[in-house]
Amino acid sequence: MTNMPLFTPVTIGKRTAVNRMVINAMECNDADEKGNPTPKTYGRYEKLFQGSAGVIFLEAISVGYESRARKNQLSVLPHNKDALKSFVSALKKVNPEPLFIWQLTHSGELSQPDFSRRVCVKPLPGYEGDVLTESEVEEIIDRFAQGAKIAYDSGADGVDIKLCHGYLGTQILRPYNDREWKYGGSWDKRSRFAYDLYDRVREAVPDPDFLIGSKVTLWEGIPGGQGTAGPDTAVMDLTEPLDLVRGLEEHGAHFIMVSAGNPNLTVALAHPDRRIPEYAYLHHLFQQATRKVLKPETVVIGSAYSIFRDGNNNFPAAEKENKTLLYWANKNIREGLTDLIAIGRQSFADPLCPAKLRDGKAEEVSWCTLCDLCMELLVRQKHAGCVVYNREYAHILAESRKNEGNIEFKPV
Ligand SMILES: Cc1cc2nc3c(=O)[nH]c(=O)nc-3n(C[C@H](O)[C@H](O)[C@H](O)COP(=O)(O)O)c2cc1C
Ligand code: SF4
Structure with missing residues (x-):
């Protein structure tokens, strides 16, 4: 066993994660035509559960099926209930320890028009869709609440109400949504969607043991994007995202997963890669900024750690051992920038990575090449x-x- 901070337990709400390594939500587009997990989905998650991360996020699961980003996306609708319950029960048999948190999503303008209805809050060049009405958004809020209840009844430990990466949550929150309507224009109105969602989810699942939180983009990197100073500027301004995470905390968030970018528009920011590895440092800044404004009991999960690997990476001006995933994870946790760290692509490359690192077998890890x-x-x-x-x-x-x-x- 190791004495690294990464492998110490941490309290999240009324629950405990046995370590601080998190599997990020990673869509794999391998559900069946009803949005249920297939043997392939089972195989992937069984491996992740064997890998012994403290928290495992279920990939983006759609609260509706008519608007979705992936053809074979998982969905969380009444007809999925039994299949999802069996899924959780099978995974908890593999390893009962990891907290299993589901990322509930609506794709909005990122819904693929080839097989679903693309909708938007204000048409973004290249991503136009049917403009959502207030009553349609209210219906979507109901769908999130329904999804949370299904997650709870299926045995999930919590939900991540997705507010990142350019999906519907982002689309409503971003300053670009300056259309004058119930959910647009002023910050009060744009943030109201997220708070209404939290209130409705908590009403649907009053159990205080059930975790609620969000993955949030701090800066989207497009004009008018999440974390910019206005509808037509790309200048970073964290005032709104930091106000948002504080507001989510007031509305019951137990955790905030910090992210950046939009994989459709600013992919290197969302998933730092070999072209611009330095974007990973921006994630550290966002984690620190988030940590500073929240109460100690609301945990921060930092993302985008795959890029650090075993130190074989493009980061300049550091010895190999001072630029590994383990180095930055332990340092950032120790120095209070974040409470947990998440891996996305690294969990694809080696689902057993957390157990191997915990057991001091870093040399056995298959490291993601960031391709x-x-x-x-x-x-x-x-x-x-x-x-x-x-x-x-x-x-x-x-x-x-x-x-x-x-x-x-x-x-x-
Ligand atoms: C194939 C793929 C699927 C992804 N699916 C999701 C998803 O379902 N939800 C989400 O919030 N992020 C998703 N992401 C982003 C990751 O969760 C993560 O934020 C990003 O890859 C940065 O972390 P990493 O550097 O550890 O990979 C996905 C990324 C990739 C490459
Ligand atoms: S090695 Fe390439 S394909 Fe494999 S997880 Fe990493 S980025 Fe994805």
Whole structure:
């Protein structure tokens, strides 16, 4: 066993995570046509549960099916109840320890029009869709509350109300949403959606043991994006995101997962890669800023740690041992920038990574190469997973490139 801060327990709400390593939400687009988990979904999560992270986030699961980003996305609707319950029960048998938190989402303007209804709050160039009415947004809020109740009844430990990465939560929160309506214009009106969501979710699941929180983009990196100073400037201004996380805390958030960017528009910011690894340092700043404004009992989860690997990376001016994932995770936790750290792509590359690091077997970890070929699979609407360490996904990608040719997304 190790004495690293990363592998010490932490209290989240009334629950305990056995360590501070978190599996980030990672969509894999491998549900069946009803939005239920398939044997492939089971296989992925069983491995993650064997990996012994303190917290495992379920990938973005859609609160509605008519508007969704992935063709084979999981959904959390009444007809999914039994399948989701069996899913949780199977995973808890593999390992009862990890807290299992579901990321509830609505994709809004990122819903794919080829197979679903694209909707928006204010048309963004390249992402136009049907403009949502107030009553449609209220219906969506009901769907989130329904999703949370299904998650609770299925045995999940909590929900992550997704407010990041350009999905509907972001679309409503961003200054670009300057349309004058119940959920747009002033910050009070734009943030009201998130607070209404929290209130409705808590009403649907009054159990105080059930965790609520959000993954939040602090700066989206587009004009008028989340964390900018106005509807037509890209200048970073954290006033609103920091006010938001404080407001979420007041409305019952137990955790905030800090993120940045929008994988459709500013991918290197959302998933720091070899082109601009320094974006990972910006994530540290966002984690620290969030940590500073919250009460000690509201935990902060930092994301975007895959880039650090085993120190074999492009970060300049540091010895190899001072630029590893373990180095930055332990340092940032020790120095109070964040309470837990999450891995996204690294969990694809090696789902057993947390257990290996805990057991002092870092040399056995298959480190993510940051090639973003898994992202290319997702953009191609294929089953997503690690192309480098799993032949099955390498084959899917090769076939798709052969049959469908090049696409706009350029991996690293
Ligand atoms: C294939 C793929 C799927 C993803 N799916 C989700 C998702 O469902 N929800 C989410 O919030 N972020 C998603 N992300 C972003 C990751 O959770 C994470 O924020 C990002 O990859 C940065 O972390 P990392 O550097 O550890 O990979 C996805 C990223 C990739 C590459
Ligand atoms: S495909 Fe590349 S970026 Fe994705 S998990 Fe595997 S090594 Fe990492």
